[in-house]
Amino acid sequence: MNALNLKALGNSTAAELLRLRKWSAIWVIVGAWLALSLSFGYVFNYVAYKTGDDNFAGDGAGNAQLLAELMPNAIPDVIVSGLPMFGGALAMVVGALVAGNGFGWGTWKTVFTQGPSRSAAVGGSLAAVSIFIFAMMTATLVLCAGVSVAIAATEGQSITMPALSDLAQSFGAGFLVLEMWALLGFLVGVLAKGPALAVGLGLVWSLVVENLLRGVGSLLAGIETVTEALPGTAGGSLAGAIIGGPNGTPGVLDAISGERALITVAAYVLVAAIAAVVVMRRRDLA
């Protein structure tokens, strides 16, 4: 029976991957993510470095710092910097689209009448989203590596790669943060039975409400214990722990320790996945 379930899960994952791969909306989101990562990670800083070099010849210290952040050595910091802000938001949109559209389109209904158990079908969808997020993170890493090596070569700097362990740690943390937001988006898509409300509410929550709460939380101790448990705080603090503290990028925090942030993010991933499966198993599907 267990082998059968695994097979059904594998079939469902393969089916979901096929239809995600051919969905242009998803690729638009990936494109947006890569473009934003590139812009905020490299393009703006590089332009600042170049223009700074010309205009303030004496200001060597600031420029040296800028250049250091563009070098391959800094990849672990760069790939997690954008996550708390736009990375999480985009991942959430992916999750909400994948789960939410199935109601309006009637595709959940069609899938459930094809034979897989609801757990297998929803599990397969969650697995496909996770694989997709992993691929998105990998593409980010490859892009950042390529660009930073190119900058180093152009600027005549020696190419020093970061330690593999640092890179792995950063990649893992980045994947977990994106995964958390994607699965939360998936869950909200399931609860809202559609993508529009889910995307709207999800973005307002992750971009606005959490920030406001953190603002209030610094004044009121009671609220602070709540904000410390929120996904945005956890994701931001995990990124902060990798970078070594807030670096001026919005959303990168040091509100909670890296360890606690890791546990909180992992807990959200698990809870969101289980809740999505449980709700879909029990639901009447009109």
Add this chain to the structure above:
Amino acid sequence: MNELVVETDGLTKRYGDRLAVDRVSMTVMRGEVYGFLGPNGAGKTTTLRMMLGLIRPTAGSASVLGRPAGGPEVTARIGALIEGPGFYPYLSGRDNLRTMARYQGLPATEVDRVLEMVDLADRAKDAFKGYSLGMKQRLGVAAAMLGSPDLLVLDEPTNGLDPAGMADMRALVVSLAEAGQTVILSSHILAEVQEICDRVGVINDGRLLRESTVAELRGGATLRVRATPEDAALAAVMQLAGDEGVRRIGNETLEVDLPVTAAPEVVRHLVAHSIDVHEVTVAERSLEDVFFEMTGNNKELVS
């Protein structure tokens, strides 16, 4: 042969204070085409959804292929199109079927087979969102047939099809039935059910009014005899069919409650009494007549 494929017991679904399905107990036998007939809002789709485990009954139960409805071991053996096709709009017809085939672990050849069956192979590369209503409907039937299920459940499969499309769909169901396929087909079109179904369940207002073969439902055919002089003819026929068995229906015509096989005897008898027989016809009650009698609600029905 009389193996039960579907058996529901007091199946009930309540939405708020509306009883969408009210204690429906129906049976579908292996190898038959079962017509599920009822006007809009009668509860056809709701009953079929419970049969597939898409929604849970408020009360009662359904057993399909010998097991409780809704489990994966049952749904894997059913193919269904319920209340319109649900597909990914951005995918082509073929990729939609490939996705659904993957969910069942079926090979891609299965996709080509069902595309041919619904005559959609030449448009299979086009995006689903660009399909006409009829093409979408046919893709839905194709998805239902993936993996040659033991039971095919088609909820108003001719919905949105033009007359030629309807005829094709009926021919498809008939050919499947000839190959031994068990089909449940819901419809509000009487002619359709009459034409292709072996047995019918008539549902109205959530209640199953009757379940029987199409022939039984229509009742026996009756004879109509036009003969003169009419009074003498009436007296003569009463000797054969009894006083209650004959009625005047106007235009010198009598309606006789005798089987069609009795026609020669009736004619001989009348001729022996020197009565002129002008015309003998067989009058069949249509399913439509029967349906109207049963439901008293016919406004939404099309024949």
